Amino acid sequence: MTEATIYALGTPTPSRAHPGAISVIRLSGPCAADALIALTGKDALPEPRRMVLRTLRDPSTGEAIDRGLVVRFEAPNSETGEPMAELHLHGGRAVVGAALDAIARLGFCRLAEPGEFTRRAFEHGKLDLTEAEGIADLVAAETAAQRRQALQQMDGALHRLYESWRSAGLRALAHLEAAIDFPDEDLPGGLADEVRIAIAALRKDVSAHLEDRRGERLREGLSIAIIGPPNAGKSSLLNLLARRDAAIVSETAGTTRDVIEVHLDLGGWPVVLADTAGLRASPDAIEQEGVRRAKARAAAADLRLLVLDASGDWRTERDTLIAATENWNPAFDIVVANKSDLAPAEDADVVALSANSGNGLPALLTRLERSAGELMQEGAGVVPLTRARHREALVECQAALGRALLAPEVALAAEDLRLAVRAIGRITGTVRIDELLDVIFRDFCIGK
Numbered sequence: 001m002t003e004a005t006i007y008a009l010g011t012p013t014p015s016r017a018h019p020g021a022i023s024v025i026r027l028s029g030p031c032a033a034d035a036l037i038a039l040t041g042k043d044a045l046p047e048p049r050r051m052v053l054r055t056l057r058d059p060s061t062g063e064a065i066d067r068g069l070v071v072r073f074e075a076p077n078s079e080t081g082e083p084m085a086e087l088h089l090h091g092g093r094a095v096v097g098a099a100l101d102a103i104a105r106l107g108f109c110r111l112a113e114p115g116e117f118t119r120r121a122f123e124h125g126k127l128d129l130t131e132a133e134g135i136a137d138l139v140a141a142e143t144a145a146q147r148r149q150a151l152q153q154m155d156g157a158l159h160r161l162y163e164s165w166r167s168a169g170l171r172a173l174a175h176l177e178a179a180i181d182f183p184d185e186d187l188p189g190g191l192a193d194e195v196r197i198a199i200a201a202l203r204k205d206v207s208a209h210l211e212d213r214r215g216e217r218l219r220e221g222l223s224i225a226i227i228g229p230p231n232a233g234k235s236s237l238l239n240l241l242a243r244r245d246a247a248i249v250s251e252t253a254g255t256t257r258d259v260i261e262v263h264l265d266l267g268g269w270p271v272v273l274a275d276t277a278g279l280r281a282s283p284d285a286i287e288q289e290g291v292r293r294a295k296a297r298a299a300a301a302d303l304r305l306l307v308l309d310a311s312g313d314w315r316t317e318r319d320t321l322i323a324a325t326e327n328w329n330p331a332f333d334i335v336v337a338n339k340s341d342l343a344p345a346e347d348a349d350v351v352a353l354s355a356n357s358g359n360g361l362p363a364l365l366t367r368l369e370r371s372a373g374e375l376m377q378e379g380a381g382v383v384p385l386t387r388a389r390h391r392e393a394l395v396e397c398q399a400a401l402g403r404a405l406l407a408p409e410v411a412l413a414a415e416d417l418r419l420a421v422r423a424i425g426r427i428t429g430t431v432r433i434d435e436l437l438d439v440i441f442r443d444f445c446i447g448k
Contacts, residue, residue, distance in 0.1 A: 005029025020091030081124025215384030230278030267369035
């Protein structure tokens with residue numbers, strides 16, 4: 001058991017403007033019950049998991065701090081797997097500050113590091129690393145879709161998937177090890193073919209999982225690039241969608257030189273909307289770099305908005321720019337004919353818009369939400385990976401499985417399969433690496 005007893009405020013820090021009705025202070029460790037006794041002055045502890053009303057006092061002076069509810073949990077039936085206690089107090093700054101100071105003066109408790117409660121839960125087997133990351137994502141969720149994905153991961157969806165793969169890999173490895181260790185035994189016929197089929201099936205599943213970027217899109221935000229020629233109204237559209245002046249709007253061509261980003265909630269989907277430099281040939285070196293960045297951003301984006309000036313020859317520009325845009329996908333990408341108040345653009349495949357008046361914005365939002373929804377629903381029903389850490393380990397696993405299939409000797413195949421299983425184990429934490437744990441848990445907030 002971890003020796004230190006830790007404590008932290010588990011709810012937002014109260015302020016003068018937002019004091020809060022209730023604040024919760026959490027304690028975890030071998031002396032959590034002792035701290036509860038010292039603070040409430042009651043020798044008889046409340047029954048585990050039963051909230052009782054107590055007066056909280058400063059143990060050094062006996063002065064009353066607050067009257068609130070306290071509850072304790074015995075190991076291992078607690079969130080961290082250790083003895084725990086919680087103080088549910090009034091949410092004023094003075095109450096919370098006095099309670100935290102009183103706990104600090106006990107001498108046997110220390111303030112928790114960010115993420116330390118969740119780390120202890122992992123270390124005591126209450127959750128794995130993917131579930132711990134789900135908690136962090138739930139705290140950070142800004143949209144309904146992000147919340148749903150974080151809950152799914154926190155409930156163990158990724159854990160179950162990766163553990164099923166690890167178990168399949170271990171079964172295949174056990175068969176290979178048997179062939180190596182007992183070459184003279186009469187092993188079942190066709191064993192080598194069965195192992196090869198199992199490895200190929202596992203590699204196919206991992207490869208399909210890597211191709212599915214829904215989870216990363218949802219966690220980081222769907223990338224939408226606004227592209228088009230100068231003075232078509234790209235920056236005006238960005239400001240219209242952001243509902244603020246995020247980009248400078250000018251009649252001077254080439255005003256936008258770099259990529260400007262805003263984060264939006266688009267029908268429940270998190271979106272990173274990027275305004276880019278106008279696409280044209282220019283002798284100006286800085287503008288040339290802006291055009292290069294615009295093309296690169298468009299190629300890397302999940303979705304592209306091509307904005308054209310409806311008062312000009314926009315159809316010719318559309319065909320030319322689409323042909324020159326890498327990864328243009330007509331199933332998802334959208335053509336916007338801006339300035340339609342000056343010259344109406346009648347085309348079923350084009351969204352007519354006036355960024356100045358807002359006419360056409362509801363139709364554009366509908367198209368955007370539909371495209372975003374379709375992108376996010378690709379492969380629906382399969383649990384998506386959510387982090388670069390997972391992707392890195394699975395790419396390593398995929399490569400090792402590929403080598404195992406081509407290995408000329410059983411021993412070499414077994415070694416590569418062992419590396420593949422180890423890579424999967426790093427995702428869930430089955431393979432312990434302290435540096436990895438530090439990276440994962442240091443991004444948590446204090447009190448989690």
